[in-house]
Amino acid sequence: MNLVRKKDKRGQFERTLLIYEREALHQVFSNDRKYAEADLRIANQLLDEMDRKELWVECDCIEPEEGQEKPFNCEVKGKKRATLMHVHTSGHHDEKCPLYRLIREREGNNPTTEAKISPLIPVGGDDWLPEKKKAAKVNPAEVIPRTSRSRRKQIKPVPALGRKLLTLIQAAGLNHLELYPACSTKGLTAAIAAINEVLSTNTMRNGTYLSELFTCSPWLNKNDIDQMLKKLESGSDLNTSNKELCIYIIGLAKIVTKEEIVFKINGKLFTHRPEARVSINGENSHNAGCREPYWAILEYRRGQNGMVYCHAGYAHAAESLDNTVPVDSIKEKETLNVIIKACDFVCRQKNPPVAISLIKPLFSMKSVKDGVEDFIHPDFILNVVPAGDGKIASFIIETMGYDLAEYVERKGRTHEVMRREGCLLTDPPGWPEASEKSFNSYLLSHIFKAIK
Known part of the structure; x- marks a missing residue:
């Protein structure tokens, strides 16, 4: 995502947004x-x-065809505050882009009504429902021999079912913490x-509310679920x-466990046993269930x-029932508790910062340098806004779990990209080398330096 010239030449590159700037635009204007x-x-x-430089935001959610522009977004001063608006003569946003439907401040418009028709990201449109597979039948005539050139598909780190869950968690803002001026951890309720x-308040592309597909009522039995399915089956809008x-x-x-998920509500247990078993993020059979509680x-x-x-x-593990931010280990x-x-x-000292917020990225982020795209997935991003005109500090925080050579080499490559986007801090400090400094003192020294 870039800042480009509005005129003198329209679309001319000015600079690339850093990841924390890109995320802030997505959070505020989606x-x-x-x-x-x-x-x-x-x-x-x-x-x-x-406003000062007469720039537009160029979104990178699509690959334009020859002669076509990428989507441009301009600043518009509303009655209450400035906002972004899509430049209608430029390319259209991808429907999964957070800026596909921007917040608008039109007179007479109800923002709640507008939100009801906006698809979510990164799962959106009709992706909420899986593709229908043909019934398995034995038919020797259709057997295709496996050749030496056949390759297995690359395994995704999170299955499609997990992406649905993480998309909803992200849309609900549960991977964000406002640590100052008010600490706003969200508990279970x-x-x-x-x-x-x-x-x-959100629908599929055809207008079906997500609440018709999803429920937060784990006490439902198969008869209740059967009734919900019948309602979907009788709907004429679903393909x-x-x-x-x-x-x-x-x-x-x-x-x-790998065999079941058990919810405990008011002392009563509700057990669900999937026939295809349970996929647990980052866990295998030998350590399944060791990170409770879990988003499920x-x-x-x-x-x-x-x-x-x-x-x-x-x-997917959560930090606790009092702080439901997803965690990977x-x-x-x-690390999260230390942060x-x-x-x-810091905020109890004299001259505290104006604001501090934490992001737990749930999906990969794009970093661009000299036209080359790299994807990174930081563990945490901590944004510190100092008082006055000081520069906003963005700390990219990585929890390091291993010292194996292959892991160190792979992380070394991704850390090089992360350093372009902010100040990289590792827990433990100085990883992979040993350090006598605690992560707490290491983090505090960087925050105090940022707010001076």
């Missing part, structure tokens, strides 16, 4: 995301730069309410020729015999 005070400050700085709000109709159950579970999603389908069954499950939980405590200490 109507299906939540933003923190730090995001707003960053976005306002960008709008001020656009608030987190489920945020997910329900997303489900009730069932190539999509499998499913019902999804989402919640926070204390007990997760279950997919229910109707079988060929007409009966409802639980097809698959996915679980126990070590990440420790929260360090920021709390």
Whole structure:
């Protein structure tokens, strides 16, 4: 994503946005995301730069055809605040882009109504439902021999079911923490309410509300799910020729194994056993269930015999039931707690920063240099907004778990890209070399330096 010239030559490159600037624009100007005070400050700085230099934001969500422009977005001063608007003579945003439907401040418009028709990202449109597969039948005439040139598809780090869950968590703002001026961790009740709000105000491309597919009620039995499926099956708007109709159950579970997901509500246990077992992020059979609690999603389908069954499950660890930010390891939980405590200490000192916010990226981020794209996936991004005219500090924080040669080499390449986007901090400090300094003191020294 770039800043480009509005005129003298239209579209001429000015500079590439850093990842924290790009994320702030997505958070503030997409109507299906939540933003923190730090995001707003960053976005306002960008709008001020656009105003002063007469620049537009060039989005990179599409690859334009020859002679076509990428989507441009200009600054528009509304009644309450400045915002972004798509330049209609430029290319159109991809429908999965966070800026596909920008927040608008039109007189007489109801922003809640507008949000109801906006697809979510990075899963959106009709991707909420899986492709329908042909029934498995033995037919020797159709057997295709495997040749030496046949290759297996690359395994994705998160299955499609998991991407649905992470998309909803991101849309609900549960991977963001505002650490100052007010610490706003979301516990179980608030987190489920945020997910329900997303489900009730967003639709698929055909207008079907996500709340007709997804539920945060893990106590539902197969008869209840059967009724939900019948309602979907009787709907005329859904294309069932190539999509499998499913019902999804989402919640926070204390007990997760490869065979089952168990929710505990008011002392009562509700157990779901997927036939295709449970995929747990970053865990294998020997350590399954060691990082509780878990964000969990279950997919229910109707079988060929007409009966409802639980097809698959996915679980992703959360920090705790009081702070439901997703994490990838126990070590990440420790890093996150150090970050929260360090920021709390900073904000109790004299002359605290204006705002501090934390992002736990759930999807890969694009970094561009000299026209070359690299994708990175930081563990955390901490944005610190100092008082006055000081420069916003963006810390990219990586939790390091291994010292194997292959891991060190691979991380060395990605860390080189991360350093272009912000100040890279590792836990432990100085990794892969040993250090006597704690991550807490290491982080505090960088934050205090940023707010001087």
